[in-house]
Amino acid sequence: MSDALLAITLVWGFIFLYAIMASMDFGAGFWAMTYIKKEETNATKIANSYLSPTWEVTNTFVVGLVIAIYSLFPGAVFTIGVALIVPASLILVLLCIRSAFLVFSHSVDKYEKALTYISGLTGLIIPGLLISVLPITHLGFVEGMRGNEELNLFKLFTSPNEYAFMGFGILSTLFLSSLLLSDYSKQADETKAYKIYRRDAMITGPLMLVMAMIVMITLKSEANWLYEGMMKNSALLLVSLVFFIISGVALYLPYFSKREVKGMPRIAVIAIIIQYLVGSYVYGIAHLPYIIYPNVTILSGFTDPTSFRAVFATYIVGFAILVPGFYYFWSIFMKDQRRKFKRRQMTN
Amino acid sequence: MDHIQMARAMFGTNMAVHIIFATIGVGLPMMMLAAELMYQRTKDLQYVVMAKRWTKTLGVLLGVGIPTGTIAGVQLSLLWPGFMEVIGRVMALPFQIEIYAFMIEALFMSIYVYAAEKIKPWARVVSLFFVAFGAMASAVLISNVHAFEGTPAGFRFENGEIVDVDPWAAFFNPSFLVTAGHTALTAYTTGAFVVAAVAAYKMLKNKFGTSEFDFHQKALKLSIVLGLVFSFLTALNGHATTQHLYREQPEKLAAAEGLFETKDHAGLTLFGYTDKEAQEVKYGIEFPWVLSFLSGNSFDTVVTGLNDFPEEYWPPLYVHILFNAMVIIGSGLIALALFALVWNKWLKKDTYPRWVLWLFVAAGPLSVISIECGWIFACTGRQPWTIYRMLSTADSVTSYENLGFLFTMFILVYIILCVSVVFTLLYYFKRHSVMDDIYIAEQKDDRLFDSNS
Ligand code: HDD
Ligand code: HEM
Ligand code: HEM
Numbered sequence: 193m194s195d196a197l198l199a200i201t202l203v204w205g206f207i208f209l210y211a212i213m214a215s216m217d218f219g220a221g222f223w224a225m226t227y228i229k230k231e232e233t234n235a236t237k238i239a240n241s242y243l244s245p246t247w248e249v250t251n252t253f254v255v256g257l258v259i260a261i262y263s264l265f266p267g268a269v270f271t272i273g274v275a276l277i278v279p280a281s282l283i284l285v286l287l288c289i290r291s292a293f294l295v296f297s298h299s300v301d302k303y304e305k306a307l308t309y310i311s312g313l314t315g316l317i318i319p320g321l322l323i324s325v326l327p328i329t330h331l332g333f334v335e336g337m338r339g340n341e342e343l344n345l346f347k348l349f350t351s352p353n354e355y356a357f358m359g360f361g362i363l364s365t366l367f368l369s370s371l372l373l374s375d376y377s378k379q380a381d382e383t384k385a386y387k388i389y390r391r392d393a394m395i396t397g398p399l400m401l402v403m404a405m406i407v408m409i410t411l412k413s414e415a416n417w418l419y420e421g422m423m424k425n426s427a428l429l430l431v432s433l434v435f436f437i438i439s440g441v442a443l444y445l446p447y448f449s450k451r452e453v454k455g456m457p458r459i460a461v462i463a464i465i466i467q468y469l470v471g472s473y474v475y476g477i478a479h480l481p482y483i484i485y486p487n488v489t490i491l492s493g494f495t496d497p498t499s500f501r502a503v504f505a506t507y508i509v510g511f512a513i514l515v516p517g518f519y520y521f522w523s524i525f526m527k528d529q530r531r532k533f534k535r536r537q538m539t540n
Numbered sequence: 541m542d543h544i545q546m547a548r549a550m551f552g553t554n555m556a557v558h559i560i561f562a563t564i565g566v567g568l569p570m571m572m573l574a575a576e577l578m579y580q581r582t583k584d585l586q587y588v589v590m591a592k593r594w595t596k597t598l599g600v601l602l603g604v605g606i607p608t609g610t611i612a613g614v615q616l617s618l619l620w621p622g623f624m625e626v627i628g629r630v631m632a633l634p635f636q637i638e639i640y641a642f643m644i645e646a647l648f649m650s651i652y653v654y655a656a657e658k659i660k661p662w663a664r665v666v667s668l669f670f671v672a673f674g675a676m677a678s679a680v681l682i683s684n685v686h687a688f689e690g691t692p693a694g695f696r697f698e699n700g701e702i703v704d705v706d707p708w709a710a711f712f713n714p715s716f717l718v719t720a721g722h723t724a725l726t727a728y729t730t731g732a733f734v735v736a737a738v739a740a741y742k743m744l745k746n747k748f749g750t751s752e753f754d755f756h757q758k759a760l761k762l763s764i765v766l767g768l769v770f771s772f773l774t775a776l777n778g779h780a781t782t783q784h785l786y787r788e789q790p791e792k793l794a795a796a797e798g799l800f801e802t803k804d805h806a807g808l809t810l811f812g813y814t815d816k817e818a819q820e821v822k823y824g825i826e827f828p829w830v831l832s833f834l835s836g837n838s839f840d841t842v843v844t845g846l847n848d849f850p851e852e853y854w855p856p857l858y859v860h861i862l863f864n865a866m867v868i869i870g871s872g873l874i875a876l877a878l879f880a881l882v883w884n885k886w887l888k889k890d891t892y893p894r895w896v897l898w899l900f901v902a903a904g905p906l907s908v909i910s911i912e913c914g915w916i917f918a919c920t921g922r923q924p925w926t927i928y929r930m931l932s933t934a935d936s937v938t939s940y941e942n943l944g945f946l947f948t949m950f951i952l953v954y955i956i957l958c959v960s961v962v963f964t965l966l967y968y969f970k971r972h973s974v975m976d977d978i979y980i981a982e983q984k985d986d987r988l989f990d991s992n993s
Contacts, residue, residue: 248646251606252639255613259635262617266628273621274940280618281946285953288607292957295603299596299968340939496629496705503632503707510640517647 196494199264200483202507204476206260210253211472212368212465214322217250218315219369221290225312227388228305235385236308238377247294249518254287263503268483268493275334275343275484276325283321290314316362323361326475327354329484330415341487353410360403364468367396371439371464375457390457394443401436404471417485421478432470439463544934546943547619550950552919556912557954558612561605563911566679566724567731568598569645569672574762576665586755589977590762591668593969594735595653600964604957611950619943623926623936629702630695631688631710634681641681645674679727680720684711686918687719691788692927714788718780725774726914730907732767733873736760737904740897748891752974757891760900761884767903768877775870779834786835789928790844792921795855796863797831798824799845806831806843810864814857819847821860855921862917869910876903 220239227235262269293310297303328334331351333344348354374389411419422429439460481489495503572591579587613635617624627635648670694710695702739760746753785793793799798814798821799806808831812824832841846854876899883889883896922928926936 248606251610252643252646255610256639258614258617259632259639262624262628263632263636264628266625266632269617269625269628270621273617273619273624274938277618277938277940278946280614281949284611284614285949288611288953289956291607291610292603292960295600296960296964299600299964302967303964336939342940495632496702498705499629499632499707503636506633506636506640510637514640514643514647518643 195497195500196490198504199494199500200480200490203257203260203264204472206253206257208469208472210250210257212468213250213253214319215365215368216372217247218319219365220373221311221315222366223369223373223389223392225308225315228308230388234377234382235373235388238380238382238385239373240308247291251287251291264495264500265483265488265490265493266495268488270338271334271341271484271487274341275328278343278345279321279324279328283318286314286318286321290318315365319361319365320358323357324348324354327351327357330418330479330482332415332485334484334487338487351410351414353407353414356403356406356410360400360407363396363400363403367393367400368461368464368468370396371443371457371461375461378457386457390443393457393460397436397440397443415485418475418478422474425474425477428470428474432467432474435463435467435470439467543941543943544937546947547937548933550943550947551615551619552916553947553951553954554608554611554615555915555919557958558605558608559911559915560908561601561608562679563727563730563908564601564734565598565605566675566727567729567734568594568601569668569675570728571731571735571763571766572598573665573668573672574766576661576668578762580661580665584758585981586758586978589755589974589981590759592977592981593974596968596972597965599653600961600968603964604961607957608954619938620926620936621938623931626695626702626927626931627685627688630705630707631685633707633711634684638678638681641674641677643674645671645678648674676724676727679723683720683723684713684716687715688713689925689927690719690792690918690922691715691784692930697930715781715784718777718784721777722774722781722914725770725777726907726911728770729767729774729870729873730911732763732770733900733907734904736763736767736900737902739763740892740900743891744894744897744901751978755974755978760892764877764880764884767873768881771870771873771877775874778867778870782834783836786841786843789922791846791849791853792855792859793835794844794846794849795857795859795921796917797821797843798857798860799831799843800847802842802845802848804832804840804842805829806835806841808834809860810868812860814860852924855923859917859921862913862920866910866913866917869906869913873903873907876900 224236224239227239230236261272290311293303293307297307328343328348331348331353333347333351334341335344336342370389370392374386374393377385377389408419408422411422442456442459442463445456479485481491483490483493494500572594575587575591575594579585579591616627648667652664652667652671688710691714692710693713694704694706694708696704736759739756742756743753743760746756782793785796795814797806798809798812800819805828807826807828809821809824809826812821814821829839831843832839835841835843876896880892880896880900883892924932924934926933
């Protein structure tokens with residue numbers, strides 16, 4: 193594998209991990225808002241207790257991703273910076289308010305309600321904006337010569353493909369998070385919440401699949417190069433569909449036990465993550481060699497070889513130290529969170 | 541405003557907000573560590589309560605520090621893509637490693653907060669040590685990028701292409717140690733004096749002899765000692781920083797001192813403002829020969845004046861005021877801490893006079909102002925370059941021109957954040973008094989840290 197390919201794989205890996213973590217985070221915010229009036233189901237409480245511990249790590253990933261892009265592909269920074277200045281600034285502002293109120297609401301109980309609405313609304317808007325980055329990179333609306341490029345916002349916002357992606361992003365956020373929350377509430381023996389989230393997953397899942405189809409159709413007319421590229425891997429696209437079906441079956445499958453809850457959300461979650469992995473791999477491979485079509489390719493953007501080796505070495509050393517640490521922390525933390533949740537339930 | 545100026549204002553505003561929270565975020569863990577160590581020595585539970593309350597404060601401040609830091613990191617590539625292209629190629633390592641430093645901090649912070657009662661006291665000290673270490677390391681690393689901007693190393697431009705890249709040479713650029721040291725030391729100084737300001741204010745509001753007064757006096761004493769140590773080290777290191785400027789960025793030093801003519805036996809002028817027409821600092825107090833001595837340790841040292849540089853390379857002349865403010869506040873902090881220490885230790889007084897307490901109340905905000913002055917001096921004093929004599933600000937800026945709307949939006953968000961962070965702190969500490977916390981600690985109730993998430 194060439195260095196540039198290795199580097200873009202690393203970036204892709206970051207984006208994938210971020211997409212999963214962010215979906216959980218943002219979706220949980222939205223569901224917490226949706227069920228704020230249904231106190232007896234605990235659905236909001238479950239979503240909120242999921243929300244708080246994840247944001248800091250997720251946030252670090254935003255920063256890590258940005259750093260990875262400019263340290264591995266500095267030649268792409270100018271074009272990316274110009275293309276993304278408006279959407280990225282909007283995302284930053286929303287993220288900033290969201291994280292701050294998440295933190296403040298731990299200290300000021302009055303904020304709790306405001307927080308629920310802030311994180312609920314941003315939980316819907318931010319994924320829509322985030323996923324817009326993809327159409328910006330593949331639709332070819334970044335116009336002009338190097339040094340004074342500009343994103344044609346008019347073309348972007350009149351493109352069906354952009355809206356298809358937005359819809360897809362929002363729905364997949366809701367789908368993945370409702371799946372996760374149903375798994376989480378099942379673990380916590382919260383039957384009512386579990387039923388609600390399972391139902392949500394059953395609704396958003398098929399809708400997401402429809403959006404995925406619309407994405408493909410609009411791609412075919414608006415970014416045919418990408419569509420053709422993805423179709424070269426149509427076998428893998430089928431695999432991804434199969435995993436989607438597996439997760440559907442796991443949700444509907446009766447669960448034979450003393451409890452009255454049905455479905456195996458854990459399997460559904462795993463199947464969907466595999467589906468995402470396969471799907472985004474197909475998209476990513478077809479996107480190559482372009483970072484921003486047609487202005488920047490991975491080769492034209494790639495960093496200096498000496499820098500690459502140094503940066504890569506820090507990744508390896510850093511991960512070797514941090515991954516076990518985080519795993520350990522996470523397992524203690526999740527246990528603690530569950531214990532606290534139970535304790536609060538008992539005192540209520 | 542043209543769009544370069546707009547971009548500068550926009551980035552500068554974000555950094556000016558971030559740096560307040562970032563600096564306290566480096567300084568406060570050091571104070572928490574000190575309090576836990578004092579507990580180890582004295583077994584006085586009030587020190588644990590102190591550490592707990594500072595941890596809570598830090599937790600709230602991070603609510604602004606982390607988001608504004610995230611904005612800083614992303615905005616660098618959005619507003620200064622030309623600059624980040626060079627940084628990405630040559631100086632990516634500090635950013636890269638900073639993420640890890642940050643994660644270490646976050647990891648041990650969670651251990652300290654969530655497991656406080658489940659781990660042994662020594663383990664608490666160890667995890668706090670790593671929190672403080674992580675925070676300091678990220679400050680050191682990020683200011684290294686700033687150091688590189690002033691004294692670039694590890695690459696060359698050849699026909700507009702970057703060649704001979706050596707990332708480690710860039711990392712260990714000539715002013716790395718002195719600049720990073722300055723940032724770390726000033727953050728500790730600020731941490732100590734901000735704590736002192738709150739403690740002194742609370743002492744003024746409580747009667748002498750109450751246990752609440754006692755608690756705050758302990759906090760004040762601790763911060764006076766640490767404040768004295770770190771403000772003194774800051775001055776020593778600041779002197780070294782100035783000597784680096786003399787060697788590496790002479791026009792910045794000349795602008796800081798308002799020196800136009802190159803000469804030996806050059807004098808140092810405090811106060812006043814630089815008059816471009818008259819080519820001198822007006823209404824200042826001049827200390828003859830001192831500048832030459834400070835720059836090169838001898839009165840014969842020749843200091844280059846601004847007239848020896850083409851005028852388009854001159855930094856803005858108002859940096860003289862910023863530099864002065866920083867140095868004067870720095871010296872004032874040393875004097876105040878020294879006075880208070882002598883008063884207490886050698887004169888054996890029970891407490892401090894009220895006017896001294898008021899001075900401490902002022903010292904907190906002043907040290908933050910000093911941080912702002914230092915940064916704005918360092919960054920505007922580097923103009924018209926983002927990378928000294930290598931890359932101009934005009935070549936760094938984005939080609940996107942409609943920044944006005946985005947700028948307004950960010951300003952609104954910073955106002956919301958700053959107002960709500962103050963409100964949050966006031967609200968929380970009104971409902972969780974020192975006496976409550978001391979009571980909880982004495983009951984050995986495991987809820988002391990639990991409310992901290
Ligand atoms: C508590 C805050 C504080 C205090 C008391 C001082 N400084 Fe400072 N100074 C800073 C806060 C600061 C800073 C914010 O940390 C800067 C900005 C960039 C940097 O590296 O440090 C800085 C920069 C800075 C620079 C510019 C370096 C550059 O251009 O890269 C010089 C020459 C000095 N300082 C010198 C001093 C001297 C002689 C002081 C005497 C007491 C002093 N500082 C006190
Ligand atoms: C943290 C406190 C900081 C403050 C308060 C601050 C302040 C400022 C201000 C006011 C400007 C506008 C300059 C002008 O008027 O010309 C600026 C520019 C800039 N600063 Fe800083 N700065 C800080 C830290 C940093 C650091 C650590 C870096 C390096 C990573 C940095 C890099 C830059 C760059 C690239 C610019 C834009 C180009 C330029 O004007 O030079 N700044 N900063
Ligand atoms: C001397 C100047 C600076 C100091 C002392 C400093 C220190 C800090 C601190 C203490 C935090 C709070 C989070 C934590 O570590 O717990 C933070 C957050 C952050 N800072 Fe700064 N910072 C400085 C300047 C900058 C600059 C110039 C940038 C941008 C390039 C920046 C980027 C960030 C980012 C991205 C975060 C969020 C952390 C994350 O999510 O990974 N900082 N910084």
